[in-house]
Amino acid sequence: MDNKNVIICRCSDVTMEELYDLFDKGYTSFEELKRIKRVGMGPCQANTCGKMVQWELAKYLNKPLEDVKFQNYRPFTLGVKLNAIKEASEDEDES
Numbered sequence: 759m760d761n762k763n764v765i766i767c768r769c770s771d772v773t774m775e776e777l778y779d780l781f782d783k784g785y786t787s788f789e790e791l792k793r794i795k796r797v798g799m800g801p802c803q804a805n806t807c808g809k810m811v812q813w814e815l816a817k818y819l820n821k822p823l824e825d826v827k828f829q830n831y832r833p834f835t836l837g838v839k840l841n842a843i844k845e846a847s848e849d850e851d852e853s
Contacts, residue, residue, distance in 0.1 A: 766814070767807040769800020777811065781818045788812065788828055 761775040772795050780791060788811060791797045797811055798804030804811075808828060816823045 766810050767795070767797045767800070769802055769806070770796040772797050772807075774814070777814060778818070781815070786815060786819060788815070788826075 761778065762773055764774040766772055766774050766777055776795060777791070777797070780794060785791060785794060788798065788808075791811060792799055798808050812826050812828050813823060815821075816826045819826065
């Protein structure tokens, strides 16, 4: 398998090779990976890549999966059109 072509985080275009380069440099927590490569910070909020990153960390560290700390789950975010905010504000003003 060519790790250069395996995308582990689609939102931030992080490859498996980049991930293992960070592991080799000593970055072995999900929080560190988030800060350096934005893994898990895209629109999916790690719902796509999170468990894969956790699994790769567990393999790299030779630890059971449950011993590798995962990030806190956060709810999905949705865009809100400015016009909707304006209209809601106007509705409050009329009440």
